[in-house]
Amino acid sequence: MTEIPTMFRFRIFYAKNEALRYTGNLDVHRIWERSFRRAKLPLAYTQGFNKQPRINQALPLPLGFTSQAEIIDFWLEQWLTPNDILQVLQTALPAGISIHEIKPVHLNETALQNRIKEAEYLVSFLEAIPLSKLRDDISILLAQPCLIRVRREKEYNLRPLIKDIFSIGMNEDAYPYFYTLLTAQPNATGRPDEIVAALGYEPFLARYKRTKIIFSD
């Protein structure tokens, strides 16, 4: 029997900003690893042949999106106060990550990725589109019982993944925006750029920001 060392689990709530928009999840994972190492935090490693630092991301963020609602869990071999952790992490982080909060979490708590229900996004267009037209397009879209789309050569129904589209508005440049709530569960993860495409616009003519992650409990 190998002895499992004492561990302490923590959770970081953070924003992923502009500078890391084009960094994918595997690479974000590595950025955290390296940041913890630069901060000289005593990261706990997984057991077994290929030892990896214990870091868990809540929900993958598509490439090109920013987010104000990212969450990771990590494990340390030694107790440190969240404030101490925050202090050493601040200078060790690259541009593009800004920490909202760090808090300790019970070791036995269910893994983050198994508790997520939905995610909320803000979709902001990069071009002027009449607000009334966008409202109409959205009403028509939501009225459809079924929205078959193809992604990565697989057909799926987007409609049941859309829980809501709300707060449709316009910014000072007369570019419209809206919020949407999408399911975020294994095999049922909605993407806001798919909504934009389904509305009949080029997905790259909008910016996407995740604003909330909603848990099932």
Place this chain on the structure above:
Amino acid sequence: MRNTTDRQTIENKLERILIQVQKPGRYVGGEYNQIVKSWDSVKTHVALAFPDIYDIGISNLGMAILYEIVNQRDDVLLERVYSPWVDMETLMRKEQIPLFSIESKTPIRFFDILGISLPYETLYTNALNLLDLAGIPLRSSERTPKYPLVIAGGQAVFNPEPMAEFIDAFVIGEGEDAIIEVINLYQEWKQSKTSRQHLLEMLSTLSGVYVPSLYQPSYNQDGTLQALVKHHPDAPDRVLKRFCPRLPSPPTRFLVPNIDVVHNRVSIEIMRGCSRGCRFCHAGMVNRPVRERPVDEIIRSIILALEHTGFEEIALLSLSSSDYSQILDLVDQIQQHFLQSHLKISLPSLRIETFSVGLMDKIAKSRPGGFTLAPEAATERMRNIINKPISTEQLIHTAGEVYRRGWKTLKLYFLIGQPNEQIEDVKAIADLCKNVLYEGRKHLGRKAELHIGISTFVPKPHTPFQWASCNTEDQIQEKQKLLLNELRNPGIKVTWTSPAETMLESWLTRGDRRMGNVIYQAWNNGARFDAWQDRFDLNAWSTAFQQTGLSPHFYTHRLRSDNEVFPWDHIHIGVTKSHLLKEFKKSLNGVLTPNCAEHCSGCGILHEFGTIRRDHPGNYWKCPELTA
């Protein structure tokens, strides 16, 4: 401000196009340790270009060294740029986005100086493409003062002639000190408000700097070079390379990429140069003298670099790790400092002896990557020709030790096509490989694997083989076919270089100034990323040769006469041409030359740099001491 609006326009366009390209993270920077200075806070703006994609350029050690050195100056900023991959190039041209710097997204043509790194010849068309994307006239003669000064350096420019028309000034040799001198002189020139021509003339007086437009080649009837004549009195007759007598502190604030790249690691040079004297080896000749870094400096730098980067891997770089005189001490200290941490440590270029296996055993906790050795040749005759003597027994014994200590994969590198090679010498490679695998099976049974890398020899300038001819495509194919047939075995994996790529390298590496036209035409015909097997377009090059009326064979398959004037003769590496010729003759007679760490063969370095040696006594420099 012109720059500000340009930057904003670029950022706005990028917002739309980046999401449409592969790995957009290549173009946005923002790495940990990136240095961003305010544009208006400095006097001089330097852009440093690596003409291959980000994934490769980001881990280039030369780039990292210059990035730190130049940015240490308060009055200068240095920003990076890499070649956009083909998808990005298409969109940049379509959206009219000029080539821009990674850090501030400033168009490259607004910089004062553009430095291009040219570590190998297959980047030449990419270098032209960078200039074109930047909106800078390709030919030096077409550039007016509103364009940046275009300089280039790196291992390939020891023969600058093929790129002479496109580069304003070359820095020959190590760039650490020269880059600072070039910047100082540029600042002086800018204040003087004199012509661009005057800037070039001033540059030509700097040690190690070559300004090709001040020299004019003439050719003999048979197409060989008659002479390269300078037409400015202040330009030097020959340009002597630069090198650092004592290796400066290594960089430790490496850029930590936000996306996956080829090498994610801290690289620390433990030694520069090589004392072995393998006759085919360009790096071994041009990087003399051998200079070592002290163990405590290496350890200190690794510790600092790990603190600054958080990387999970360290590479200890040199041309021949086993020849580092303090290797045992270094490995012991590494074991002491880092073995408990979760680090991967690599020590490449080990000599073929069981001692090397012991070294690796000490620093490698697991055996993920396999064990690599480079015997190059399989018969004693060939080993004497190339001056790399190792006995077959020694190789088999070392291989056995590798497998016995638990490495499942052994990688062996061979070089076919060397001067006077017979088909029996090639056949011997196959026999040797089979014996090695047999040895592996004794220890590991069916689990033992052997990877064979078969490169083809390309005669390089400034080496004893610069007179030699390169094999024809047919000869290469015949040899490769023989090896592939002989080595059809489930435990053996063979990789090889395509003969066409070897041809390209051999045209370019010993090219003269006329080759510039071929490079230009090839680029114009669509050649890009020639170093990438799936992008290399032989047709673009064959057409270019036809368009310019030059013969590729002239550059490749011709055995040069002893007294031929080479296009690179005016570039002096410290090793004399007479020494190289002596080495070539010895090779033809199969006579070995000892490792110069054991016996000085008088290659010319000490003669040329005697004063520097006297000023820098001590055994970190591997040439013998000179007494006053």
